[in-house]
Every structure is written in structure tokens, then in C-alpha cells.
Amino acid sequence: METNYDKILKATIELMCNNGYHGTSIQMIADNVGITKSTVFHHFKNKETILLSILDEYVPSATEGLKKIVNDSSLSGVEKLKRFILHHMKLVGAQGDIINLNLRESRYFGDKNRQIYEESQRVYARLVRGIVVQIQDEENTIFKGLNPKVVANAIQGMCNWSVLWYEKEGELDMDGIARQFYQILTCGISEAFLKQKSESKLSV
Amino acid sequence: METNYDKILKATIELMCNNGYHGTSIQMIADNVGITKSTVFHHFKNKETILLSILDEYVPSATEGLKKIVNDSSLSGVEKLKRFILHHMKLVGAQGDIINLNLRESRYFGDKNRQIYEESQRVYARLVRGIVVQIQDEENTIFKGLNPKVVANAIQGMCNWSVLWYEKEGELDMDGIARQFYQILTCGISEAFLKQKSESKLSV
Amino acid sequence: METNYDKILKATIELMCNNGYHGTSIQMIADNVGITKSTVFHHFKNKETILLSILDEYVPSATEGLKKIVNDSSLSGVEKLKRFILHHMKLVGAQGDIINLNLRESRYFGDKNRQIYEESQRVYARLVRGIVVQIQDEENTIFKGLNPKVVANAIQGMCNWSVLWYEKEGELDMDGIARQFYQILTCGISEAFLKQKSESKLSV
Amino acid sequence: METNYDKILKATIELMCNNGYHGTSIQMIADNVGITKSTVFHHFKNKETILLSILDEYVPSATEGLKKIVNDSSLSGVEKLKRFILHHMKLVGAQGDIINLNLRESRYFGDKNRQIYEESQRVYARLVRGIVVQIQDEENTIFKGLNPKVVANAIQGMCNWSVLWYEKEGELDMDGIARQFYQILTCGISEAFLKQKSESKLSV
DNA sequence: AATGAATGAGGCTTCATTCAT
DNA sequence: AATGAATGAAGCCTCATTCAT
Numbered sequence: 064m065e066t067n068y069d070k071i072l073k074a075t076i077e078l079m080c081n082n083g084y085h086g087t088s089i090q091m092i093a094d095n096v097g098i099t100k101s102t103v104f105h106h107f108k109n110k111e112t113i114l115l116s117i118l119d120e121y122v123p124s125a126t127e128g129l130k131k132i133v134n135d136s137s138l139s140g141v142e143k144l145k146r147f148i149l150h151h152m153k154l155v156g157a158q159g160d161i162i163n164l165n166l167r168e169s170r171y172f173g174d175k176n177r178q179i180y181e182e183s184q185r186v187y188a189r190l191v192r193g194i195v196v197q198i199q200d201e202e203n204t205i206f207k208g209l210n211p212k213v214v215a216n217a218i219q220g221m222c223n224w225s226v227l228w229y230e231k232e233g234e235l236d237m238d239g240i241a242r243q244f245y246q247i248l249t250c251g252i253s254e255a256f257l258k259q260k261s262e263s264k265l266s267v
Numbered sequence: 268m269e270t271n272y273d274k275i276l277k278a279t280i281e282l283m284c285n286n287g288y289h290g291t292s293i294q295m296i297a298d299n300v301g302i303t304k305s306t307v308f309h310h311f312k313n314k315e316t317i318l319l320s321i322l323d324e325y326v327p328s329a330t331e332g333l334k335k336i337v338n339d340s341s342l343s344g345v346e347k348l349k350r351f352i353l354h355h356m357k358l359v360g361a362q363g364d365i366i367n368l369n370l371r372e373s374r375y376f377g378d379k380n381r382q383i384y385e386e387s388q389r390v391y392a393r394l395v396r397g398i399v400v401q402i403q404d405e406e407n408t409i410f411k412g413l414n415p416k417v418v419a420n421a422i423q424g425m426c427n428w429s430v431l432w433y434e435k436e437g438e439l440d441m442d443g444i445a446r447q448f449y450q451i452l453t454c455g456i457s458e459a460f461l462k463q464k465s466e467s468k469l470s471v
Numbered sequence: 472m473e474t475n476y477d478k479i480l481k482a483t484i485e486l487m488c489n490n491g492y493h494g495t496s497i498q499m500i501a502d503n504v505g506i507t508k509s510t511v512f513h514h515f516k517n518k519e520t521i522l523l524s525i526l527d528e529y530v531p532s533a534t535e536g537l538k539k540i541v542n543d544s545s546l547s548g549v550e551k552l553k554r555f556i557l558h559h560m561k562l563v564g565a566q567g568d569i570i571n572l573n574l575r576e577s578r579y580f581g582d583k584n585r586q587i588y589e590e591s592q593r594v595y596a597r598l599v600r601g602i603v604v605q606i607q608d609e610e611n612t613i614f615k616g617l618n619p620k621v622v623a624n625a626i627q628g629m630c631n632w633s634v635l636w637y638e639k640e641g642e643l644d645m646d647g648i649a650r651q652f653y654q655i656l657t658c659g660i661s662e663a664f665l666k667q668k669s670e671s672k673l674s675v
Numbered sequence: 676m677e678t679n680y681d682k683i684l685k686a687t688i689e690l691m692c693n694n695g696y697h698g699t700s701i702q703m704i705a706d707n708v709g710i711t712k713s714t715v716f717h718h719f720k721n722k723e724t725i726l727l728s729i730l731d732e733y734v735p736s737a738t739e740g741l742k743k744i745v746n747d748s749s750l751s752g753v754e755k756l757k758r759f760i761l762h763h764m765k766l767v768g769a770q771g772d773i774i775n776l777n778l779r780e781s782r783y784f785g786d787k788n789r790q791i792y793e794e795s796q797r798v799y800a801r802l803v804r805g806i807v808v809q810i811q812d813e814e815n816t817i818f819k820g821l822n823p824k825v826v827a828n829a830i831q832g833m834c835n836w837s838v839l840w841y842e843k844e845g846e847l848d849m850d851g852i853a854r855q856f857y858q859i860l861t862c863g864i865s866e867a868f869l870k871q872k873s874e875s876k877l878s879v
Numbered sequence: 880a881a882t883g884a885a886t887g888a889g890g891c892t893t894c895a896t897t898c899a900t
Numbered sequence: 901a902a903t904g905a906a907t908g909a910a911g912c913c914t915c916a917t918t919c920a921t
Contacts, residue, residue: 067884067885082375083287083288083289083374083375084287084289084290085286085287085288085289085290086288086289086375088910088911088912089911089912089913090910090911090912098885098886099885099886099887100886100912100913101885101886101887101888101913101914101915102884102885102886104912104913104914105883105884105885105886106884108913109912109913110911110912110913167371171286171287171290204454205454206451208450209447209450209451210439210443210447212439213439213444213447213448214447214451216428216429216432217425217428217447217448217451219428220424220425220426220427220428220429220431221421221422221424221425221428222424223424223428224420224421224423224424224425224427224428225420225424227424228420235414235416235417239414240417243413243414243417243418243421244417244421246412246413247410247413247418247421247452248451249454250408250409250453250454271901271902292893292894292895293894293895293896294893294894294895302902302903303902303903303904304894304895304896304903305896305897305902305903305904305905306901306902306903308895308896308897309901309902309903310901313895313896314894314895314896475880475881490783491695491696491697491783492695492697492698493695493696493697493698494696494697494783496914496915496916497915497916497917498914498915498916506881506882507881507882507883508882508915508916508917509881509882509883509884509917509918510880510881510882512916512917512918513880513881513882514880517916517917518915518916518917575779578695579695579698612862613862614859616858617855617858617859618847618851618855620847621847621852621855621856622855622859624836624837624840625833625836625855625856625859627836628832628833628834628835628836628837629829629832629833629836630832631832631836632828632829632831632832632833632835632836633828633832636828643822643824643825647822647825648825651821651822651825651826651829652825652829654820654821655818655821655826655829655860656859657862658816658817658861658862679905679906700889700890700891701890701891701892702889702890702891710906710907711906711907711908712891712892712907712908713892713893713894713906713907713908713909714905714906714907716891716892716893717904717905717906717907718905721891721892722890722891722892
């Protein structure tokens with residue numbers, strides 16, 4: 064059975080995605096769940112803690128996934144980029160709402176928690192930058208002569224921005240979007256990947 | 268002399284960028300300017316109007332600039348892309364705060380105004396998409412076989428995301444960032460542009 | 472072993488002394504003891520009952536002590552005054568916190584209990600007034616021509632006020648303070664008492 | 676015309692005297708005045724500030740009065756004591772409610788203001804102690820051999836306690852109570868004062 | 880004996896806004 | 901042009917208490 068605790072988290076994700084942190088009141092959350100304000104405070108010390116609980120469940124696992132890709136020394140930089148985009152866009156597809164919260168609302172945390180979350184975002188950014196640097200080392204044509212920081216931010220912007228326009232029930236699927244992003248960045252240099260990818264899709 | 272009207276706009280930009288629409292109160296604005304709440308309402312009918320006035324001054328001119336580029340039939344698609352990025356990133360550099368507001372806080376408008384702003388964003392997006400389509404028509408290697416909508420969103424994400432990480436006093440200048448974005452998207456296919464650009468810089 | 476029941480009483484005394492009745496919440500009490508709110512209600516019907524239990528244990532015994540002194544027909548009024556002060560100040564020293572509660576927080580009782588406690592304070596006051604009257608009857612110089620009610624209140628004020636300034640670990644001991652109070656009131660008329668008292672101290 | 680500001684102060688004095696600081700809600704104050712909660716906050720930043728404003732108006736003037744007496748080098752210690760008691764008891768009669776607040780509720784201030792008020796009470800206490808010491812220097816029989824701190828506290832207790840039992844409309848007048856307090860402390864040594872005092876009363 | 884879940888009432892405070900001056 | 905007074909609505913949160921386990 065779904066507990067009120069879980070229902071509160073779920074309702075908060077939805078509401079804060081639509082209305083933002085400050086635009087979502089405890090009353091709205093309570094109404095959405097069908098309980099009283101008091102009950103919300105029975106489960107969570109305060110409003111910030113609700114958002115914190117949501118992000119605490121998501122952020123570490125997202126970073127873990129990326130770390131695994133980056134630290135796999137058997138992979139080429141390009142391969143890592145490909146996997147990162149697939150990994151990241153899959154998250155956007157599956158947990159777009161939470162990513163949305165992480166990107167937009169974590170800045171409303173109090174000092175302590177905000178620093179934690181800004182740090183976690185810096186960590187994530189640093190991992191992406193690592194991929195870019197490796198590609199620049201290995202490849203001759205891709206990202207050549209460019210500032211890794213700029214490139215990494217460009218990649219992340221391209222991917223993260225999708226939380227604003229991607230429609231779950233729309234015509235585009237996340238896998239397809241990810242592959243297109245990859246192609247934009249690598250300019251079709253390894254089109255083999257695209258074919259291989261769509262074949263492998265059959266076997267899943 | 269700077270009028271209170273202007274001071275209110277300026278203070279609101281700063282405060283809403285840091286705290287969001289709901290996180291910025293009329294009292295905060297008044298304090299920041301050094302006037303009373305009442306005076307704020309003397310100049311603006313209500314809170315929403317303040318944000319509206321800020322965006323109304325910025326958005327049309329931004330769209331105008333883009334329209335000029337897109338409608339110039341003497342330009343190739345690639346050239347339009349180059350100019351769009353330069354144009355857009357210059358805006359981010361000069362008016363990053365306002366773009367920030369436009370992207371993040373316009374969703375808090377009431378129904379009527381929100382629709383207006385969503386429409387203006389759709390217009391902007393359509394213009395960008397037009398550039399992508401033109402490039403696909405003209406070029407053989409760039410954006411080949413990709414969904415124009417995805418590409419346009421990727422470009423806009425790459426660019427807009429910079430409002431979150433670009434530091435005005437930092438080491439990177441907007442011109443440089445714009446050129447790197449262009450290169451990422453075109454994979455250095457027209458490196459001539461980069462050279463030409465840095466030369467032209469001397470003559471300006 | 473100290474039961475939770477006792478721990479709750481102890482914590483409540485401390486907390487209410489520092490924060491007052493309204494300033495002390497069940498949550499604070501529970502936290503202070505290291506149990507849950509529910510457990511507090513398991514032991515006490517409601518908040519008022521906790522305070523009631525504390526005072527019910529103390530007040531009757533205090534009154535009893537005073538009654539014994541007053542009703543001992545073998546004692547002179549001055550002797551009764553001396554003993555009352557010693558008795559009362561010893562209570563302040565040993566149970567200052569509870570006296571504090573009795574004096575300051577009993578007014579927050581509900582109607583019924585408040586009346587009980589106000590009555591108990593009237594009883595106490597009447598006993599003290601009895602001592603004053605007896606002194607006026609027996610002595611020529613002490614309290615002569617004064618209103619017994621005023622004198623009794625003066626004595627009680629002098630004594631009770633000490634809960635606000637007496638420091639348990641300070642330089643002054645309650646016995647000494649009591650003797651000085653006695654001397655102030657009797658103006659050293661029976662200094663013999665003081666000598667006798669300090670000698671008797673050796674034999675105790 | 677009496678402003679809402681003043682009405683709020685007046686209502687707060689009465690309510691907090693009866694119900695204490697924590698027992699008095701802003702709603703109660705608003706109701707008592709006949710305004711809304713919001714209006715209370717229009718005039719006072721927060722609840723604490725209301726109490727602060729009340730005490731800030733009273734405390735300094737009370738201390739000033741005492742200082743004048745103590746610093747008048749033409750007066751004997753006994754005369755100062757007499758005047759102090761009259762001064763202090765007159766305050767109790769006229770502003771008993773505020774003294775009550777000062778003594779009982781100032782402890783609920785936040786750290787900063789509490790320290791200010793505790794210091795102001797220490798100052799007051801020190802002045803009283805000064806009188807006691809002067810008497811011990813000048814007189815042979817009064818307060819002889821006693822700890823000045825204890826005596827000063829005894830005097831203050833005797834006087835302050837009266838806020839709890841003095842009834843404005845009762846049979847006793849403050850002048851009479853003050854004179855009786857004086858006689859208790861000095862044991863009728865200067866009965867002349869009492870006569871003189873009651874005569875002077877005629878001429879007023 | 881002890882606790883977790885739940886809640887209605889209320890507490891302090893902020894907010895956007897109106898009105899009279 | 902600017903402000904002080906006033907307010908209704910709402911916001912976050914605490915409180916004492918009940919109930920089922």
C-alpha cells in the first residue's frame with residue numbers, strides 16, 4: 064500500500080514542477096494527497112525537507128550512473144559520450160520531473176543544503192568535462208581546440224533543456240532524441256553507432 | 268536622473284533572478300530601492316505588471332533581431348546560424364538577468380499573459396527551426412537526417428543554458444563562447460568563419 | 472530505577488521554570504526525557520495534569536509544615552516567625568523550582584484547579600498573618616500599629632522573591648539568608664537567636 | 676485622539692498581565708482593540724517588539740527616579756530608603772501592570788533584549804544596595820552586620836511582591852503601604868517620619 | 880508501557896493590495 | 901509623486917490531543 068509519506072513526495076514533485084518551490088504551498092500538497100496540513104508536518108519537519116527527500120533519492124543514483132561510465136577505462140571518450148547522453152536522457156524521460164526540480168528549485172534551499180546541491184552539480188559537471196577532455200585527447204576532429212568547460216556546458220545545456228520541451232506522450236522517444244543529440248555533437252562521424260544502436264534495440 | 272520607476276525595474280530584475288517570482292515580495296523590492304511599498308504600487312498596478320514591464324521591453328527587441336537575420340534572403344543557412352548564435356549570446360551577455368527571468372519566471376504569469384509569453388517563445392523557436400531547415404536543404408553534412416525540432420531545441424538549450432553558468436567577470440567572453448558553440452554544431456566544417464571572425468574583430 | 476513518569480515530572484519542572492507553562496510544549500518535555508509525545512500522554516491525561524501533579528506533591532506538605540508551627544501553642548509569636556522563615560527558606564533552597572512554578576504558573580490552570588490553588592495560597596497567607604497578629608499581641612516594639620495584612624505580605628514577598636535571585640551554588644546559604652531576614656524584620660531585637668542558632672548548627 | 680498604536684500597547688499591557696506573554700496572542704490583542712491581526716503587524720514588527728515598546732517607555736524613567744534619590748548627596752541613607760520606597764510603591768500603584776510585565780515577562784525576550792532588561796534590573800538592584808550600604812555606614816542599629824545584597828533583595832522583594840496582592844480599589848492606599856514597609860524595615864526608629872508624612876498629606 | 884499516525888485549532892508572520900491624504 | 905494605515909488571505913509551522921496498535 065502506498066503510504067502518505069510516499070503520496071506526499073509524489074504530489075510535491077508534480078506540484079513543484081508546475082508551480083515552483085515558492086509557488087507550492089503545504090496546503091496544496093495536503094489537498095492533492097487528501098490529508099491535512101498537519102499530517103504533512105507529521106511526516107516532514109518542514110517544506111524544505113520534502114524537496115530534500117525527493118532529491119536525495121534521485122541525485123546520488125544519477126551521479127553513480129555517470130561515474131560508472133566515466134570510470135570505465137575500457138571505453139573510448141566517444142563511447143563514453145554516447146553512453147552519457149543515453150544515460151542522461153533516459154533519466155530525463157523517466158524522471159524528468161525530478162530533474163526539473165533539481166535544476167530549478169534546489170536554489171531555494173537554505174544555505175547548508177544549497178551548498179550540498181550546488182556541489183553535487185559541480186561534481187556532475189566535472190565528470191562530463193572529463194569525457195570531453197578524453198575525446199579531445201583521442202580524436203582529431205571532435206571538439207578540437209575548444210575549451211572543455213564550454214563544451215561540457217554546451218552538452219549539458221542541450222540535454223537538460225529537454226526537460227522544458229520534451230513531451231512524454233509526444234511523437235519523439237528519448238532514445239531517438241539521445242541519438243540525435245549524439246549525432247549533432249559528433250557530426251555523424253560515427254554513424255555506425257546509430258545503426259548498431261537501432262539494431263540492438265530489437266534484441267532488448 | 269534615474270526615476271523610481273526605473274529603480275523598481277532594476278531592483279526587481281536582480282531580486283527575481285536570485286529569488287524567483289514568488290520568492291520576491293513587493294516589500295523586498297521597496298526596501299531594495301529605498302521607498303515604501305505604496306510607492307511601488309503607485310508606479311505599477313500589481314506585481315505581475317512589474318515583471319511584465321521588464322519582459323515587454325526586452326522580448327520584442329530580441330525577436331526583432333532574430334527576425335532580421337532569418338528573413339535576410341541573401342544569407343545562407345549556415346551564415347544565419349552563425350549570426351543567430353552571436354546575436355543570442357550577446358543578449359545573454361548583456362541582459363542575462365532578463366533572459367533568466369523570461370525563461371524561468373514567465374510561467375508564473377496569469378493565464379492571459381502566460382499565453383502571450385508562451386506564444387512569443389514559440390515564435391522564437393519557429394524562427395530557429397527555420398534556420399535548421401534551411402541548413403538541411405543547403406548542406407550535405409550538417410544536421411543531416413535529423414529532426415529539425417530536436418536540433419532547434421538542442422541549439423536553444425545549448426545557448427540558453429549559459430545563463431546558468433556564464434560569469435560576467437569570468438575568464439570567458441561571450442564572443443568566444445558563441446564561436447565555440449558554432450563550431451560544436453558545425454564540427455569545424457567552416458573554420459574559415461572563426462578566422463574571419465577574429466580578424467573582423469580588429470576592424471570594429 | 473527512575474521511571475519515565477518521574478523523568479517527565481523532573482523535565483517539566485526544569486522546562487516550565489525556564490520557559491513558563493505556555494512556553495513549554497509537550498514536545499519539549501518528550502525530547503528532554505528522550506521519549507515520544509505519545510508516551511507523555513500515556514502517563515498524564517493532559518498538560519495541565521503534569522503541572523498539577525508537581526504542585527500536588529509539594530503544596531500540601533509545605534502547608535502542613537507551616538500549620539505545625541502556627542498551631543504549636545507553646546511557642547511565642549517571635550519564635551514562630553523565626554521558625555516560619557527558616558522553614559520557608561529551606562523549602563526555597565531545596566525546592567525553589569517548584570515554588571517558582573507554584574507562584575508563577577499556577578495562574579494558568581483552568582478555572583477549577585486555579586481556584587484550588589488560589590485558595591491554598593490564601594490559606595498559607597492566613598497562617599502567616601496569624602503569626603504577625605500574635606507578635607503584635609505579645610511584643611511592644613515589633614510590627615506595632617501596622618496592618619497585619621501588609622506585614623504578612625511584606626514577609627512573604629521578602630521570602631518568596633528569593634526564588635528569583637537565590638543561586639544554589641552561590642556564596643550564600645539559605646540558613647544564613649533566613650537568619651538575616653529574621654533580623655531585618657525584628658531589627659536585631661532578639662540577637663540571642665542568632666548566636667544560639669549558629670551554635671546549634673555545630674550540634675546538628 | 677487615541678491612535679491604534681496606543682490602543683495596542685494598552686491592550687497588550689492588560690492582556691499580558693493576565694495571561695502572560697505566551698498566553699497572549701496577537702489575535703487577542705487585535706480583538707481587544709477592535710482591529711485585525713494585520714494591523715497589529717503594521718504597527719509592530721513582531722510580538723516581542725510590542726512588549727519591548729511598553730517596557731522601553733517605563734523602565735528608563737523608573738530608573739531615573741531612583742538615580743535622583745540615590746545621587747542626592749544631601750540625603751541621609753535612611754531618608755533615601757524612605758524616599759525610594761515611596762517612589763517605588765507609587766510606581767506600583769500607578770503602573771503596577773507595567774512593573775508586573777517587567778518583572779514577569781521580560782524573561783521571554785530573545786537573547787539580545789533579555790540581556791538588556793536583565794542588565795537594567797541589575798542596575799536598579801545596585802542602586803538599592805547603595806542605599807543599604809550608606810545606612811550601614813551612618814546608622815548603628817539598622818541592617819547592622821547584614822549582607823547588603825541580602826538586605827537589598829529583601830527590600831525589593833517586599834516592595835515588588837505587592838504587584839501580586841495590591842488591589843487598586845481596595846482599602847489600602849499606596850502611601851500607607853509604603854510607610855508601613857518603611858517602618859517594618861526601620862522598626863519604627865524614626866516614627867517622626869510617619870507623623871510628618873501624614874500631616875504633609877493634608878497640605879497636598 | 881510505549882509509540883506512530885493523524886488532526887483541528889491556533890500561533891506568528893508575510894503578502895499583495897486598497898484607500899485616503 | 902509618495903506615503904501611512906489598514907486589511908483579507910494565505911503561508912509555514914506548532915500545539916495538545918486522540919486513536920489504533
